[in-house]
Amino acid sequence: MLSANEIRKVVAERTEHQKGTGKKVVDVREELDRLEDRGEVIVHRIRPANRPVPLTTLFGWTKQIPTDRLWHHKSCGQCGNIPGYPSSLLWLMNETGRTYLNEPHQTSCTAWNYHGTATSNPVALAAVAARNFHRAYETDHFPLIHCGTSFGDYKEMRKLLVENATVRTKVRDVLRKMGRDLVLPEEIVHYSEWVHAMAPEIVARKKHSLTGVVATVHEPCHYYKMVPEDAVYDDRVYAGQRPAVPSGILMELGATVADYSTWYDCCGFGFRHILSEREFSRSFANLRKIRPMVEEAHADVAITSDTGCVTTLDKSQWIGKTHGLPYMLPVLSDVQFAALALGAHPYKIAQVHWHSASAEALLTKMGIDWTSAKAEFREYLRSLKNGAAPELLHPAHGEIENYFAINKGQVLPEEVPAASRVPGATAPIVGGRSE
Amino acid sequence: MNPILVLGGGPAGLSAASELAALGAPTLLVERESYLGGNPVRWHYSLLAPDLRPAEEVIGALLERVEGDARIERRLSTTLTKAELGSHGYRVTLATADASETRDVAAVVLATGFDHFDSRRKFEYGYGRFPDVVDFKELEGMLHDNKLVRPSDGQRPHRIAWVLCVGSRDLQVGNPWCCRLGCVVSIKQAVEVRQKHPEVDAYIYYMDIRTYGLWEDLYWKSMQEYGIKFIRGRIGAVTLAEGGSRLLATGEDTILSRPTEVPFDMIVLASGMEASAGTKQVAELFGVPVGPEGFLTPRLTDLNPVDSGLPGVFLAGAATGPKAIPDAVTEGMGAALRAYQYARD
């Protein structure tokens, strides 16, 4: 295999070549600085309070990953039908002592809709992105993107807003009509990058041995095929030939990451297809992904790091038995798997019961007593039915927040001195479980 | 007269050195490897296209001329580490693993050649992962040694595919140029395979066939006389076929506009040509302009393709771009003549 440095050399040569033909891949982060100097955008910067960890991208660029004071940019698919995905991430943050906001003042990126039905346009997508960016900025918490598509879309939109003055002006005008301004984050960060940066702290809290657990990774397309220069690679993961996430954390936790020939293929989600062309989605998921994972790699679990991929790979399997594909390979996100390894409750936290392919055989292999956990969860459901208050990972929001994206004293753009337009001079806000 | 330095002992360098000696000029031939002959010797090339003459015969003749001539001082396992322009040529530093020395030379011929593209960089093809995906320079060695077997199990392959343009004409790996030789060499290899083993099925996947000039004859014959099948379209991914013992090549037949998935016993990648590490190094040492593709750029590509434009520095062979052996030999002669004129004046 080519070493990561050799790959980087190749890619560096490629960038150099593109410079020669006037098509050099530019680092938009440098452009951001220039735009900020001209007063065109506000850059949401990563501060020491975000406790950043540097990682490396495909192009060998350094990418700072904030690990604290984070604003959860949730994923519509995760929250809608695999809620153990976000709850495991929140749980891992509580365990590692990280603070965050998980607010009702967020929209999705709306790119699922765009890629599925095209009932949007780039200006609208950019404005939606910028509205969420501004909200994160005014709360002085750095956005952490849960979804692969949102991650890819936001990078495309940041690029568009940096490179296209017309779109920039239009979006700024729209935002100003609602009292907001054009804010672009210094880094667009996918939650799996947070997991990779936090690996030492996560691994230190491991409770279950993963020896003998074979995991196959499905790499979410929109994590690394959109704006590829910004995806994180690591010499220690496939010698830097494939993205570092989510394989890295699985290796660090001691699982065996097994390769299979169709690793490069998409899951079959298709945006539109998962809702209205499911014959396609399930055929692709079963034939191109699940079958090679089971038959070539003898996997115990498929791990991925995007909403659509978990959904497609998991939900498509049940019908597979009518086509002679009776696999039912459990499909989990990296954070669910990591939380389980750290002793999280399989039902209350990892919420494995929302998945179609049962994770129970996997839990047994991981040495987790799921039978008593299941009985406990059944009891918990009964108590909820009888009106008991639910157990929460962070304090509930007050009624006012059903209506208003309230400010609790955070720094607003106009109050920041022009020379150091960064938030953070005053006490941070409490929304979720921040200080 | 101080000697004329020829850097690189491949076809172009050998041709330049023997031509200089023939003109009566003292010649210093420097080669970084421990042997002369360049890539054809390094990779044990088998027959050369289009005449199907053994490479050993062709390179052997060049070597004979150089090795039998006392006016040519040969320095193997030696690299150039420094070059300074003086009033009569260059003062250069030559280094071996354990020593270095300074020499004054009257002129320089840069014949530092190319490297084959490292096919691992195009990872969809599984080179380095599946043993039966081989690079076409490795197949040359197999044909040369008359050992056509699958690396995985030592068995004779029944069906072989050639994939053209691997690391050529591809912006994804930063190499948008054509290697000029992948087509004719792959066709030659398929012909060679079918000559020796008529029972082996041969398929060539291509985007365009560029057997330019008189080489077209081999392309036609390969179909007419050797039954080689051409599929227009590229293999885009190699996986394992069901059962795991064969390779599955997935592609699009772009003439029939339909996806194809064909099991093969062996897949041969026609890897492209890039400026060699030595070419890049001498570009820096002498300050020769380099084009966006990484090859040395002559001052006038049309009127004088062997002049660098710098005083006393002349260019020959694949250092200025992908080239076949006859072209490299011709350029070696041209560069020798120009270097000799420069040194004499």
Added chain:
Amino acid sequence: MSIVAHLPRRVLSLTEEEAANPPAMELTGRRKATGPEHELAETIFAEFRQDPRHHEFVLGCLNCGECTTGCPAARFYDFSPREMLQIAATGDATTLWDAMQEKIWACCQCYTCNMRCRFGNDIAGIISVMRELSVVHGLESTRKTLAPFGRSLTLLMTVGTQVSSDMIQPDFFRDWGPFATGSDKVWDVSSDVMRKAIPSDVLQTTRSSWEVSVQTSLELFRIYEETGVLDMLRGLDPDLTEMLIDIIEERREEFQDARGRFAKEIAAMRGPVASFTG
């Protein structure tokens, strides 16, 4: 006897009409659009070629087929990203029109073609441009294709998330198995209770992916109004659009009422909370 003598005259000479309007590229046997369909096809084609993204996304093509090789849709549909790019680069109005009837909707938007393309084309991107145009012009085929999306479009336009747990009903998602809807049948509690068992208040709703504050939905709707998305949707489904406007009107009233109720708290705040009036 000369062969030419047997050929119909039509081949040898153009009609007056043809001579007056010579086609840019005429393919033998190609379907020819006529009437209003032809006019619309020409309009769409002109808009397509004038879109600034066209120039940026479509660079050229070696017709190598690697895009189609990696394409998940090409495996199961009569679809090829290579063909889409050819149509984008060299096609004419009718060819584009035909591709926009059905083929463009096969694409999974996975971007595998983009990552493989030797020429650096943005194939997934140019397909999106074609799709946008089919929505803007409310093509009949597009309405049909997008008919099942009323529910998710409603969610998207009103709260800005695309899926909710109450959308995933067993009747519609029978192929997903008994666990798909939060397994209330297995656990013997309602889906509301299943959601309550998620340990975060914002995730406990069944009507949206998460709870979205009224201000946030109104800001989003303002974006749709200002950036032409609402107009796009009106072309596609006027009834749905009117319904959305009604929903948003109600939310605006709800927001105004809340401003009254929380007047004291709001007065103490600055920024969007204070200035945004819905």
